[in-house]
Amino acid sequence: MTRWWEDPGMTRPTDVVEAAKRAEVFLDLRADGYVEDGRGHGVEDVPMVVVQAHEGPWIIYPDPVTILGWVAEQIERHDNGEITVLDGTTGWLGTGDLEPDQVIANLIESSELPTDLWMNDPPISTRHLKPDRPAERPAHQADASHLTQARTPTELAADDFPISLGDLLASERSVPPSTPVTPGTHRRNNHGTAQH
Numbered sequence: 001m002t003r004w005w006e007d008p009g010m011t012r013p014t015d016v017v018e019a020a021k022r023a024e025v026f027l028d029l030r031a032d033g034y035v036e037d038g039r040g041h042g043v044e045d046v047p048m049v050v051v052q053a054h055e056g057p058w059i060i061y062p063d064p065v066t067i068l069g070w071v072a073e074q075i076e077r078h079d080n081g082e083i084t085v086l087d088g089t090t091g092w093l094g095t096g097d098l099e100p101d102q103v104i105a106n107l108i109e110s111s112e113l114p115t116d117l118w119m120n121d122p123p124i125s126t127r128h129l130k131p132d133r134p135a136e137r138p139a140h141q142a143d144a145s146h147l148t149q150a151r152t153p154t155e156l157a158a159d160d161f162p163i164s165l166g167d168l169l170a171s172e173r174s175v176p177p178s179t180p181v182t183p184g185t186h187r188r189n190n191h192g193t194a195q196h
Contacts (some may be wrong), residue, residue, distance in 0.1 A: 005047070005062035010096040011070070011103065013047035018061060019100035025051040025108060035064055050075070050083075053108045056128030059083075060103065062096060068117065069095035070103050075129040091115060091124045156180075 004010055013029070016138040020026035028050035043064040051058050053072075060072045074089035091113025095104045109112070112123035 002193075003043075003062070003064060004096055005064075009060075011098055011100050013049060013062065016049050016070075016102040016103050019050050019104045020060075022101065023104050023108060024052055025104065027052055027057060030059070033059070033061060035061065041065070047090055050077075051104070051107070052132070053126045054126045055131040057083075057132065058107065058128075059085075060093065060107065068092050070098060072107050074128055074130070077132075077136065086129050089124060091126070094191065124147065 005013060014172040017029050026049070030048040030050065031170040032044065033046040033048035034042055034044050035046045045191050046061050046064055048059040048061040051060060055076050057077050058072050059075050060070060063069065063071045068118060070093040071090055076086060076194055078084070091107075092115060093103050093113070098106075107126070110126055112125055115121045
């Protein structure tokens with residue numbers, strides 16, 4: 001079965017990695033991520049690009065269980081290499097065919113991210129809930145969020161926020177972002193956060 005991000009017309013995860021490197025925010029690539037849809041169904045082997053933005057780590061991945069395209073979610077990294085996914089931090093970056101540099105720019109240049117295709121639901125702040133402690137931040141991994149002024153979705157829309165809406169289907173329903181997890185490396189607790 002071909003996944004949408006493997007389609008030749010869609011943005012490849014490896015291109016998003018290269019864009020993150022150009023923006024000096026790349027931290028890691030996890031080729032075998034796992035994404036749940038909130039109903040107990042999941043997809044394995046989802047590529048997740050780990051980047052540094054807004055003073056903390058994020059994962060950027062092609063959402064396999066909704067029609068959102070590229071999404072980002074805050075994480076907390078641990079010394080043993082595992083991650084904690086921070087619930088309630090998933091934001092939409094753009095459709096699956098969005099240029100890779102714009103996927104990165106939509107995260108690092110925004111103070112808020114939309115949470116659904118039609119921007120009906122409230123946006124989420126890009127202020128990181130678990131900022132990296134200075135001692136843990138690699139010196140060679142720059143945070144490019146200071147390069148441009150942070151803007152809200154409304155301000156981005158006024159500038160024709162590039163999300164490749166050409167093929168977007170009109171609908172009146174919101175599409176909630178999915179929830180990524182890595183099997184066996186962390187779990188969600190009753191406070192809404194994933195723990196290892």
